[in-house]
Amino acid sequence: MRRLLHALILGLLGAGIVHIVVLFLVPEFSERDAWSRLAMASDLYRMTRLDAEAGGAPVVKSVDPLFYAAACRFDLADGLVRIKAPGDVPFWSASVYDRSGHNIYSFNDHNANGEKLDAVVLTPAQMIDVRRDLPEDLQGAIFVEAPIEEGIFVVRAFVPDESWKPIVSRFLEQSACELQDY
Amino acid sequence: MLKNAILTLLSLAMAIGLGGYSVWYALNAQDGVGAIRIGRWTAFPEMGTLAADPYSKARVAREGVLALGQAEGLAFVAERDESGEPLKRECTYSIEGGYPTARFWTLYAADQSLGVIDTGKTRQSALQSYEVLRQPDNSVVITVGNRPAPGNWLLTGGSGKMYFVLTFYDTPIASSTGLSDVTLPRILKAGCNA
Numbered sequence: 434m435r436r437l438l439h440a441l442i443l444g445l446l447g448a449g450i451v452h453i454v455v456l457f458l459v460p461e462f463s464e465r466d467a468w469s470r471l472a473m474a475s476d477l478y479r480m481t482r483l484d485a486e487a488g489g490a491p492v493v494k495s496v497d498p499l500f501y502a503a504a505c506r507f508d509l510a511d512g513l514v515r516i517k518a519p520g521d522v523p524f525w526s527a528s529v530y531d532r533s534g535h536n537i538y539s540f541n542d543h544n545a546n547g548e549k550l551d552a553v554v555l556t557p558a559q560m561i562d563v564r565r566d567l568p569e570d571l572q573g574a575i576f577v578e579a580p581i582e583e584g585i586f587v588v589r590a591f592v593p594d595e596s597w598k599p600i601v602s603r604f605l606e607q608s609a610c611e612l613q614d615y
Numbered sequence: 616m617l618k619n620a621i622l623t624l625l626s627l628a629m630a631i632g633l634g635g636y637s638v639w640y641a642l643n644a645q646d647g648v649g650a651i652r653i654g655r656w657t658a659f660p661e662m663g664t665l666a667a668d669p670y671s672k673a674r675v676a677r678e679g680v681l682a683l684g685q686a687e688g689l690a691f692v693a694e695r696d697e698s699g700e701p702l703k704r705e706c707t708y709s710i711e712g713g714y715p716t717a718r719f720w721t722l723y724a725a726d727q728s729l730g731v732i733d734t735g736k737t738r739q740s741a742l743q744s745y746e747v748l749r750q751p752d753n754s755v756v757i758t759v760g761n762r763p764a765p766g767n768w769l770l771t772g773g774s775g776k777m778y779f780v781l782t783f784y785d786t787p788i789a790s791s792t793g794l795s796d797v798t799l800p801r802i803l804k805a806g807c808n809a
Contacts, residue, residue, distance in 0.1 A: 436618075436622055437622065441629070443626040444630050447626060447629065447631075448630045448637065451634025452634040454634075456638050456641075456669050459673035459676055465679050470679045499743050530663075534675050535665050536683075537665075540684075541784075541785050543785065585681065593743060593745055594746065
Protein backbone atom coordinates (compact mmCIF):
# COMPACT_ATOMS: atom_id res chain seq x y z
CA MET A 434 0.00 0.00 0.00
CA ARG A 435 2.79 2.37 0.91
CA ARG A 436 4.60 1.51 -2.29
CA LEU A 437 1.50 2.28 -4.33
CA LEU A 438 1.22 5.68 -2.65
CA HIS A 439 4.88 6.23 -3.34
CA ALA A 440 4.33 5.42 -7.02
CA LEU A 441 1.32 7.76 -7.23
CA ILE A 442 3.22 10.67 -5.68
CA LEU A 443 6.11 10.01 -8.02
CA GLY A 444 3.67 9.97 -10.94
CA LEU A 445 2.20 13.33 -9.94
CA LEU A 446 5.65 14.87 -9.55
CA GLY A 447 6.57 13.46 -12.93
CA ALA A 448 3.38 14.92 -14.42
CA GLY A 449 4.44 18.35 -13.17
CA ILE A 450 7.85 18.00 -14.78
CA VAL A 451 6.39 16.71 -18.05
CA HIS A 452 3.89 19.61 -18.03
CA ILE A 453 6.69 22.18 -17.81
CA VAL A 454 8.92 20.43 -20.34
CA VAL A 455 6.11 20.00 -22.89
CA LEU A 456 5.02 23.61 -22.40
CA PHE A 457 8.48 24.92 -23.27
CA LEU A 458 8.98 22.47 -26.13
CA VAL A 459 5.71 23.31 -27.93
CA PRO A 460 7.04 26.57 -29.49
CA GLU A 461 10.31 24.86 -30.47
CA PHE A 462 8.75 21.94 -32.29
CA SER A 463 5.45 23.32 -33.54
CA GLU A 464 4.91 22.63 -37.21
CA ARG A 465 1.71 24.60 -37.21
CA ASP A 466 3.13 28.01 -36.32
CA ALA A 467 2.72 30.98 -38.61
CA TRP A 468 6.16 30.66 -40.19
CA SER A 469 5.63 26.99 -41.12
CA ARG A 470 2.18 27.71 -42.53
CA LEU A 471 3.52 30.56 -44.64
CA ALA A 472 6.46 28.45 -45.78
CA MET A 473 3.99 25.90 -47.10
CA ALA A 474 2.07 28.60 -48.96
CA SER A 475 4.89 30.56 -50.58
CA ASP A 476 8.55 31.41 -50.85
CA LEU A 477 10.68 33.99 -49.06
CA TYR A 478 10.11 37.61 -50.17
CA ARG A 479 6.72 36.82 -51.65
CA MET A 480 3.68 38.71 -50.41
CA THR A 481 0.99 36.13 -49.66
CA ARG A 482 -2.61 36.86 -48.85
CA LEU A 483 -3.58 35.59 -45.41
CA ASP A 484 -7.36 35.98 -45.70
CA ALA A 485 -9.63 33.45 -47.34
CA GLU A 486 -10.80 36.00 -49.93
CA ALA A 487 -7.95 35.16 -52.31
CA GLY A 488 -9.21 31.57 -52.56
CA GLY A 489 -8.64 28.58 -50.35
CA ALA A 490 -8.56 28.42 -46.59
CA PRO A 491 -6.91 31.26 -44.71
CA VAL A 492 -3.19 30.65 -44.26
CA VAL A 493 -3.01 32.11 -40.78
CA LYS A 494 -6.20 32.15 -38.78
CA SER A 495 -7.97 34.73 -36.66
CA VAL A 496 -7.85 37.53 -39.14
CA ASP A 497 -10.70 40.01 -38.63
CA PRO A 498 -13.40 39.37 -41.29
CA LEU A 499 -13.44 43.09 -42.09
CA PHE A 500 -9.72 43.04 -42.81
CA TYR A 501 -7.56 41.82 -45.63
CA ALA A 502 -4.00 40.88 -44.81
CA ALA A 503 -0.84 39.86 -46.60
CA ALA A 504 2.47 38.63 -45.28
CA CYS A 505 5.96 37.89 -46.51
CA ARG A 506 8.82 36.01 -44.92
CA PHE A 507 12.32 37.44 -44.99
CA ASP A 508 15.81 36.60 -43.83
CA LEU A 509 17.90 39.58 -42.79
CA ALA A 510 21.07 37.52 -43.23
CA ASP A 511 20.52 38.12 -46.98
CA GLY A 512 20.33 41.89 -46.59
CA LEU A 513 17.72 44.52 -45.76
CA VAL A 514 14.17 44.00 -46.83
CA ARG A 515 11.94 46.79 -48.08
CA ILE A 516 8.16 46.65 -48.04
CA LYS A 517 6.16 49.07 -50.14
CA ALA A 518 2.51 49.37 -51.02
CA PRO A 519 0.94 52.02 -53.24
CA GLY A 520 -2.49 53.57 -52.98
CA ASP A 521 -4.83 54.86 -50.35
CA VAL A 522 -6.93 52.66 -48.12
CA PRO A 523 -8.97 53.75 -45.08
CA PHE A 524 -6.62 52.13 -42.61
CA TRP A 525 -3.61 49.91 -42.78
CA SER A 526 -1.31 48.60 -40.11
CA ALA A 527 1.89 46.62 -40.29
CA SER A 528 3.77 44.33 -37.93
CA VAL A 529 7.15 42.67 -37.87
CA TYR A 530 7.24 39.21 -36.28
CA ASP A 531 10.22 37.06 -35.44
CA ARG A 532 10.61 33.42 -36.50
CA SER A 533 8.37 32.10 -33.74
CA GLY A 534 5.59 34.63 -34.27
CA HIS A 535 6.34 37.24 -31.60
CA ASN A 536 5.36 40.75 -32.50
CA ILE A 537 8.58 42.78 -32.54
CA TYR A 538 7.33 46.09 -33.88
CA SER A 539 4.10 47.48 -35.21
CA PHE A 540 2.93 50.73 -36.76
CA ASN A 541 -0.05 52.07 -38.68
CA ASP A 542 -0.80 54.58 -41.42
CA HIS A 543 -0.77 57.55 -39.01
CA ASN A 544 2.85 56.80 -38.16
CA ALA A 545 3.92 56.77 -41.78
CA ASN A 546 5.10 59.53 -44.06
CA GLY A 547 2.10 60.71 -46.10
CA GLU A 548 0.18 57.61 -45.00
CA LYS A 549 2.10 55.56 -47.61
CA LEU A 550 3.47 52.17 -46.63
CA ASP A 551 7.22 52.24 -47.21
CA ALA A 552 9.24 50.40 -44.61
CA VAL A 553 12.70 48.90 -44.35
CA VAL A 554 13.45 46.09 -41.89
CA LEU A 555 17.07 45.67 -40.91
CA THR A 556 19.34 44.53 -38.13
CA PRO A 557 21.08 47.05 -35.86
CA ALA A 558 24.39 46.30 -37.62
CA GLN A 559 22.90 46.99 -41.02
CA MET A 560 21.36 50.18 -39.60
CA ILE A 561 24.84 51.50 -38.78
CA ASP A 562 25.94 50.80 -42.37
CA VAL A 563 22.88 52.45 -43.87
CA ARG A 564 23.09 55.52 -41.62
CA ARG A 565 26.60 56.24 -42.84
CA ASP A 566 25.33 56.93 -46.34
CA LEU A 567 21.54 57.02 -46.59
CA PRO A 568 20.43 56.39 -50.18
CA GLU A 569 18.17 59.07 -51.67
CA ASP A 570 15.17 56.81 -52.24
CA LEU A 571 15.15 55.52 -48.67
CA GLN A 572 14.72 59.01 -47.19
CA GLY A 573 11.00 58.72 -46.54
CA ALA A 574 10.93 55.12 -45.40
CA ILE A 575 10.20 53.89 -41.89
CA PHE A 576 13.23 52.02 -40.55
CA VAL A 577 12.44 49.07 -38.34
CA GLU A 578 15.47 47.87 -36.44
CA ALA A 579 14.90 44.26 -35.47
CA PRO A 580 17.47 42.11 -33.70
CA ILE A 581 16.38 39.04 -35.67
CA GLU A 582 17.35 37.17 -38.82
CA GLU A 583 14.31 35.30 -40.06
CA GLY A 584 11.03 37.12 -39.69
CA ILE A 585 7.57 37.81 -41.03
CA PHE A 586 6.16 41.13 -42.19
CA VAL A 587 2.37 41.45 -42.10
CA VAL A 588 0.25 44.20 -43.65
CA ARG A 589 -3.39 44.45 -42.61
CA ALA A 590 -5.88 46.69 -44.37
CA PHE A 591 -9.40 47.61 -43.31
CA VAL A 592 -12.33 46.87 -45.65
CA PRO A 593 -15.21 49.06 -44.38
CA ASP A 594 -17.75 47.64 -46.85
CA GLU A 595 -18.20 45.74 -50.13
CA SER A 596 -17.26 48.69 -52.32
CA TRP A 597 -13.78 48.87 -50.81
CA LYS A 598 -12.96 45.22 -51.52
CA PRO A 599 -11.37 45.70 -54.97
CA ILE A 600 -9.41 48.75 -53.81
CA VAL A 601 -8.04 47.06 -50.71
CA SER A 602 -7.29 43.89 -52.69
CA ARG A 603 -5.30 45.94 -55.20
CA PHE A 604 -3.44 47.67 -52.36
CA LEU A 605 -2.26 44.30 -51.04
CA GLU A 606 -1.60 42.72 -54.44
CA GLN A 607 0.60 45.60 -55.51
CA SER A 608 2.53 45.55 -52.27
CA ALA A 609 6.11 44.46 -52.72
CA CYS A 610 8.53 42.79 -50.37
CA GLU A 611 12.05 42.70 -51.73
CA LEU A 612 15.69 42.67 -50.82
CA GLN A 613 17.11 46.16 -50.99
CA ASP A 614 20.59 47.03 -52.26
CA TYR A 615 22.44 49.76 -50.50
CA MET B 616 9.78 -7.94 -9.18
CA LEU B 617 6.65 -7.81 -11.31
CA LYS B 618 5.04 -5.56 -8.72
CA ASN B 619 7.96 -3.16 -8.98
CA ALA B 620 7.69 -3.07 -12.74
CA ILE B 621 3.96 -2.37 -12.62
CA LEU B 622 4.41 0.44 -10.08
CA THR B 623 7.15 2.00 -12.22
CA LEU B 624 4.94 1.76 -15.27
CA LEU B 625 2.08 3.34 -13.34
CA SER B 626 4.26 6.29 -12.32
CA LEU B 627 5.52 6.77 -15.86
CA ALA B 628 2.07 6.52 -17.37
CA MET B 629 0.71 9.03 -14.85
CA ALA B 630 3.56 11.44 -15.49
CA ILE B 631 3.27 11.37 -19.26
CA GLY B 632 -0.51 11.13 -19.42
CA LEU B 633 -1.34 13.78 -16.83
CA GLY B 634 1.51 16.05 -17.90
CA GLY B 635 0.54 15.97 -21.54
CA TYR B 636 -3.17 16.29 -20.88
CA SER B 637 -2.75 19.24 -18.51
CA VAL B 638 -0.77 21.17 -21.14
CA TRP B 639 -3.38 20.39 -23.79
CA TYR B 640 -6.16 21.48 -21.43
CA ALA B 641 -4.41 24.69 -20.43
CA LEU B 642 -3.77 25.64 -24.06
CA ASN B 643 -7.39 25.10 -25.06
CA ALA B 644 -8.93 27.06 -22.18
CA GLN B 645 -10.18 30.45 -23.35
CA ASP B 646 -8.87 32.38 -20.40
CA GLY B 647 -5.45 31.93 -18.96
CA VAL B 648 -2.50 33.74 -17.54
CA GLY B 649 -2.16 37.36 -18.60
CA ALA B 650 -5.84 37.85 -19.36
CA ILE B 651 -7.49 41.18 -18.68
CA ARG B 652 -11.21 41.03 -17.92
CA ILE B 653 -13.54 43.96 -18.38
CA GLY B 654 -17.11 42.91 -17.70
CA ARG B 655 -17.62 39.77 -19.77
CA TRP B 656 -14.84 40.68 -22.21
CA THR B 657 -11.38 39.16 -22.09
CA ALA B 658 -8.23 40.41 -23.80
CA PHE B 659 -4.62 39.30 -23.87
CA PRO B 660 -2.63 42.52 -24.38
CA GLU B 661 0.69 40.71 -24.06
CA MET B 662 -0.21 37.80 -26.31
CA GLY B 663 2.28 37.39 -29.12
CA THR B 664 4.89 39.71 -27.63
CA LEU B 665 8.24 38.74 -26.21
CA ALA B 666 6.93 39.61 -22.74
CA ALA B 667 4.21 36.97 -22.94
CA ASP B 668 3.99 34.08 -20.50
CA PRO B 669 4.97 30.52 -21.62
CA TYR B 670 1.31 29.49 -21.97
CA SER B 671 0.42 32.15 -24.50
CA LYS B 672 3.74 31.61 -26.28
CA ALA B 673 2.83 27.95 -26.69
CA ARG B 674 -0.68 28.89 -27.80
CA VAL B 675 0.71 31.29 -30.42
CA ALA B 676 3.04 28.61 -31.78
CA ARG B 677 0.42 25.87 -31.78
CA GLU B 678 -2.33 27.84 -33.45
CA GLY B 679 -0.19 29.84 -35.84
CA VAL B 680 -1.57 33.13 -34.60
CA LEU B 681 -0.03 36.40 -35.68
CA ALA B 682 -1.27 38.60 -32.84
CA LEU B 683 -2.08 42.27 -33.37
CA GLY B 684 0.70 44.63 -32.35
CA GLN B 685 0.17 47.47 -29.90
CA ALA B 686 0.07 50.10 -32.64
CA GLU B 687 -2.47 48.03 -34.52
CA GLY B 688 -5.19 47.18 -32.06
CA LEU B 689 -6.52 45.08 -29.23
CA ALA B 690 -9.13 42.31 -29.48
CA PHE B 691 -11.61 41.39 -26.74
CA VAL B 692 -13.48 38.09 -26.71
CA ALA B 693 -16.74 37.38 -24.87
CA GLU B 694 -18.08 33.88 -24.37
CA ARG B 695 -20.81 34.61 -21.79
CA ASP B 696 -23.64 37.09 -21.50
CA GLU B 697 -24.23 39.45 -18.59
CA SER B 698 -25.99 36.75 -16.51
CA GLY B 699 -23.10 34.33 -16.98
CA GLU B 700 -24.78 32.02 -19.50
CA PRO B 701 -22.64 30.86 -22.45
CA LEU B 702 -23.48 32.61 -25.71
CA LYS B 703 -25.56 30.52 -28.12
CA ARG B 704 -25.98 30.98 -31.82
CA GLU B 705 -29.73 30.31 -31.70
CA CYS B 706 -30.37 33.12 -29.19
CA THR B 707 -30.95 36.82 -29.69
CA TYR B 708 -28.71 39.23 -27.82
CA SER B 709 -28.55 42.94 -27.38
CA ILE B 710 -25.11 44.51 -27.05
CA GLU B 711 -25.46 47.99 -25.60
CA GLY B 712 -23.27 50.65 -24.14
CA GLY B 713 -20.38 52.96 -24.89
CA TYR B 714 -17.04 52.16 -26.42
CA PRO B 715 -13.56 53.37 -25.43
CA THR B 716 -11.49 55.67 -27.60
CA ALA B 717 -10.24 54.16 -30.82
CA ARG B 718 -10.06 55.15 -34.47
CA PHE B 719 -12.66 52.50 -35.18
CA TRP B 720 -13.77 49.12 -33.93
CA THR B 721 -15.13 45.94 -35.46
CA LEU B 722 -17.46 43.40 -33.90
CA TYR B 723 -18.11 39.92 -35.19
CA ALA B 724 -19.75 36.71 -34.07
CA ALA B 725 -17.30 33.83 -34.03
CA ASP B 726 -17.30 30.07 -33.73
CA GLN B 727 -15.11 27.97 -31.44
CA SER B 728 -11.92 28.64 -33.42
CA LEU B 729 -12.66 32.41 -33.32
CA GLY B 730 -13.23 32.52 -37.06
CA VAL B 731 -16.27 34.45 -38.25
CA ILE B 732 -19.53 32.46 -38.28
CA ASP B 733 -20.44 31.31 -41.76
CA THR B 734 -24.13 32.12 -42.12
CA GLY B 735 -24.31 31.03 -45.75
CA LYS B 736 -25.67 34.46 -46.65
CA THR B 737 -24.03 37.38 -48.40
CA ARG B 738 -24.39 39.56 -45.33
CA GLN B 739 -21.33 39.08 -43.15
CA SER B 740 -21.76 38.57 -39.44
CA ALA B 741 -19.55 41.55 -38.74
CA LEU B 742 -20.15 45.21 -37.98
CA GLN B 743 -17.83 48.19 -37.75
CA SER B 744 -18.10 51.51 -36.00
CA TYR B 745 -18.34 53.71 -39.13
CA GLU B 746 -21.62 52.07 -40.16
CA VAL B 747 -23.48 51.78 -36.85
CA LEU B 748 -26.33 54.02 -35.77
CA ARG B 749 -25.74 55.79 -32.49
CA GLN B 750 -27.98 56.87 -29.63
CA PRO B 751 -28.11 60.56 -28.65
CA ASP B 752 -25.54 59.87 -25.92
CA ASN B 753 -23.16 58.29 -28.46
CA SER B 754 -23.73 54.78 -27.15
CA VAL B 755 -24.58 51.96 -29.53
CA VAL B 756 -27.30 49.32 -29.34
CA ILE B 757 -26.69 46.24 -31.50
CA THR B 758 -29.19 43.42 -31.92
CA VAL B 759 -27.63 40.04 -32.58
CA GLY B 760 -29.76 37.27 -34.01
CA ASN B 761 -30.90 35.37 -37.07
CA ARG B 762 -34.00 37.53 -37.63
CA PRO B 763 -33.64 41.03 -39.09
CA ALA B 764 -33.90 43.75 -36.47
CA PRO B 765 -34.26 47.53 -36.73
CA GLY B 766 -31.24 49.67 -35.95
CA ASN B 767 -27.92 47.84 -35.87
CA TRP B 768 -28.28 44.20 -36.72
CA LEU B 769 -25.54 41.61 -36.47
CA LEU B 770 -26.55 38.48 -38.35
CA THR B 771 -25.88 35.08 -36.84
CA GLY B 772 -27.22 31.64 -37.66
CA GLY B 773 -27.04 27.96 -36.90
CA SER B 774 -26.76 26.56 -33.42
CA GLY B 775 -24.07 25.87 -30.88
CA LYS B 776 -21.53 27.93 -29.02
CA MET B 777 -20.79 31.47 -30.08
CA TYR B 778 -18.21 34.08 -29.20
CA PHE B 779 -18.19 37.81 -29.78
CA VAL B 780 -14.92 39.36 -30.87
CA LEU B 781 -14.64 43.12 -30.43
CA THR B 782 -11.46 44.65 -31.80
CA PHE B 783 -10.33 48.24 -31.33
CA TYR B 784 -7.88 49.59 -33.87
CA ASP B 785 -5.30 52.31 -33.34
CA THR B 786 -6.34 52.77 -29.75
CA PRO B 787 -4.61 54.14 -26.65
CA ILE B 788 -6.12 51.34 -24.53
CA ALA B 789 -3.72 48.85 -26.15
CA SER B 790 -0.97 50.30 -24.02
CA SER B 791 -1.54 48.88 -20.56
CA THR B 792 -1.95 52.23 -18.77
CA GLY B 793 -5.19 52.91 -20.60
CA LEU B 794 -6.96 49.75 -19.53
CA SER B 795 -7.80 50.75 -15.96
CA ASP B 796 -10.91 52.85 -16.54
CA VAL B 797 -12.25 51.31 -19.72
CA THR B 798 -15.87 50.24 -19.89
CA LEU B 799 -17.14 47.93 -22.58
CA PRO B 800 -20.73 47.33 -23.72
CA ARG B 801 -22.93 44.83 -21.93
CA ILE B 802 -24.30 41.67 -23.56
CA LEU B 803 -27.95 41.04 -22.65
CA LYS B 804 -29.92 38.03 -23.71
CA ALA B 805 -33.22 38.94 -25.34
CA GLY B 806 -34.60 35.49 -26.05
CA CYS B 807 -34.01 32.16 -27.71
CA ASN B 808 -35.58 30.24 -30.57
CA ALA B 809 -35.84 26.76 -29.19
